[in-house]
Amino acid sequence: MGGYGDVQLLRDDGLRLDGRRLDEMREVKIEAGILPAADGSAWVKHGLNVAVCAVYGPMEAHPRKMQRQDRAIIDLRYNMAPFSTSDRIRPGFNRRSREISKVTAEALESVVLVERYPRSKIRVEIEILSAEAGTRCVGITAAAVALADAGIPMRDMIVGVASGKVEDTVVLDLDKAEDNYGQADLPMGILPTTGEIAFLQMDGDLSVDEFNLCMEYNMKAAKEIHEIQMDALRRRYEAKSGGAQ
Amino acid sequence: MTGAEEGAVLRLVTPGEAIGASSGVRAGTGTLKQGNEIISTKLGWAKENNGVVFVDPIYSAYLPRSGDLVIGIVESVRNNLWFAEVNGPFNGLLPMSLAPWKVEFGAAREHMDIGDVMLARVQEVDEAHNIVITMKGVGLRKLKEGTVLDLPVNLVKLVRSDNDSILNSLKEVSDCRIIVADNGRMWVDGSPENISMVRDAIDLLRSSGHMNNVTNVISQFVEERRNE
Numbered sequence: 001m002g003g004y005g006d007v008q009l010l011r012d013d014g015l016r017l018d019g020r021r022l023d024e025m026r027e028v029k030i031e032a033g034i035l036p037a038a039d040g041s042a043w044v045k046h047g048l049n050v051a052v053c054a055v056y057g058p059m060e061a062h063p064r065k066m067q068r069q070d071r072a073i074i075d076l077r078y079n080m081a082p083f084s085t086s087d088r089i090r091p092g093f094n095r096r097s098r099e100i101s102k103v104t105a106e107a108l109e110s111v112v113l114v115e116r117y118p119r120s121k122i123r124v125e126i127e128i129l130s131a132e133a134g135t136r137c138v139g140i141t142a143a144a145v146a147l148a149d150a151g152i153p154m155r156d157m158i159v160g161v162a163s164g165k166v167e168d169t170v171v172l173d174l175d176k177a178e179d180n181y182g183q184a185d186l187p188m189g190i191l192p193t194t195g196e197i198a199f200l201q202m203d204g205d206l207s208v209d210e211f212n213l214c215m216e217y218n219m220k221a222a223k224e225i226h227e228i229q230m231d232a233l234r235r236r237y238e239a240k241s242g243g244a245q
Numbered sequence: 246m247t248g249a250e251e252g253a254v255l256r257l258v259t260p261g262e263a264i265g266a267s268s269g270v271r272a273g274t275g276t277l278k279q280g281n282e283i284i285s286t287k288l289g290w291a292k293e294n295n296g297v298v299f300v301d302p303i304y305s306a307y308l309p310r311s312g313d314l315v316i317g318i319v320e321s322v323r324n325n326l327w328f329a330e331v332n333g334p335f336n337g338l339l340p341m342s343l344a345p346w347k348v349e350f351g352a353a354r355e356h357m358d359i360g361d362v363m364l365a366r367v368q369e370v371d372e373a374h375n376i377v378i379t380m381k382g383v384g385l386r387k388l389k390e391g392t393v394l395d396l397p398v399n400l401v402k403l404v405r406s407d408n409d410s411i412l413n414s415l416k417e418v419s420d421c422r423i424i425v426a427d428n429g430r431m432w433v434d435g436s437p438e439n440i441s442m443v444r445d446a447i448d449l450l451r452s453s454g455h456m457n458n459v460t461n462v463i464s465q466f467v468e469e470r471r472n473e
Contacts, residue, residue: 057306058334059334119373120334148259148287151287151289151399153287154261155260155261155279191261193261229259230259234259
């Protein structure tokens with residue numbers, strides 16, 4: 001028995017409680033362009049996480065003190081719906097959502113060609129409808145698809161993915177129990193084509209070898225999610241057009 | 246050659262996707278040169294024309310350029326100038342000197358007030374995206390009747406393509422006066438039923454504007470309406 005307390009997170013046959021292998025991701029589904037009022041939008045279901053993202057702009061940044069003369073800013077709001085967890089979440093900003101909004105905006109700023117739109121802002125709204133660990137990663141994945149759908153120029157897509165350590169074993173894509181009772185969590189924002197890292201946080205302790213294995217798992221998962229992102233964007237247009245123009 | 250077909254569509258690309266090798270070609274709009282490859286920065290159709298690889302985006306926001314014909318809506322009025330919303334990130338500034346009337350200082354509001362619609366041209370765009378618009382020019386005026394409809398910016402080129410073929414057929418079948426502006430707005434004047442018909446056509450364009458048979462779809466629509 002490992003982990004913290006009496007919670008067993010790995011089965012005796014080496015699989016995880018939900019039957020996944022150590023390097024297996026939860027199922028990911030993505031739809032692009034689901035909100036007609038937004039310039040771009042996306043819906044992402046990652047395991048039991050559900051996120052909707054809407055992108056508006058570029059538009060003039062207000063108040064004026066927010067404006068940057070040489071680039072656009074990303075005005076991002078990450079919010080968890082009151083009904084997204086079993087305990088009701090008090091609506092509105094809190095410390096956690098403020099932090100996630102900030103780090104997600106910074107991750108997106110490194111892929112969006114912000115220098116194309118001086119003094120402007122790109123408004124990104126991420127709404128978590130259902131939460132089951134890893135919502136900041138799901139938010140990043142959804143935001144990338146919504147930005148692409150809105151025609152915002154980007155040098156790459158970005159994928160949010162996490163791995164961590166439970167019972168001294170490195171596992172990919174932690175679920176709720178693993179996140180709550182595990183030993184470490186390593187969410188990352190990865191540019192899938194170049195393999196660059198735009199966002200990295202670590203909660204808990206990992207040895208160098210464990211960290212490298214987490215990176216390897218995350219990179220592999222990022223490629224898989226990227227394929228799903230591209231498929232969602234293509235499906236929206238190719239299904240209707242039956243081929244190129 | 247990068248793998249992009251000459252003058253024709255290659256395929257639908259997503260941001261960050263490699264379009265082909267960068268040797269022998271130039272990176273056009275919607276693309277970036279990264280190492281030895283040309284990558285797309287937008288979701289759209291990769292094309293190559295005269296040695297330039299570019300991406301024709303499926304959706305794009307309006308970015309004003311000097312000389313664009315725009316339909317603006319007055320958002321605020323000062324003593325000697327108007328600010329018009331032109332569907333871009335920033336409002337267009339129309340100074341008194343570029344208005345078609347002789348305006349006394351402080352009397353700008355008597356000629357155009359908040360909410361009024363104008364047909365104007367972009368005079369100047371500076372590096373910080375400040376826009377100056379002008380109403381001095383043939384046909385530029387305050388639009389007093391008719392209605393303004395939204396048309397996705399990336400479809401403006403399509404509506405005007407092939408010597409305005411889609412636009413002309415719409416004008417003919419709907420018996421409306423139509424002006425298509427570069428900023429994704431369309432001014433339509435006619436009877437309410439006919440304006441409604443143009444609105445239907447725009448909805449059709451919106452849903453099938455990226456399709457290969459869009460001209461056929463529109464011709465079919467025009468033919469059906471003509472027979473009604």
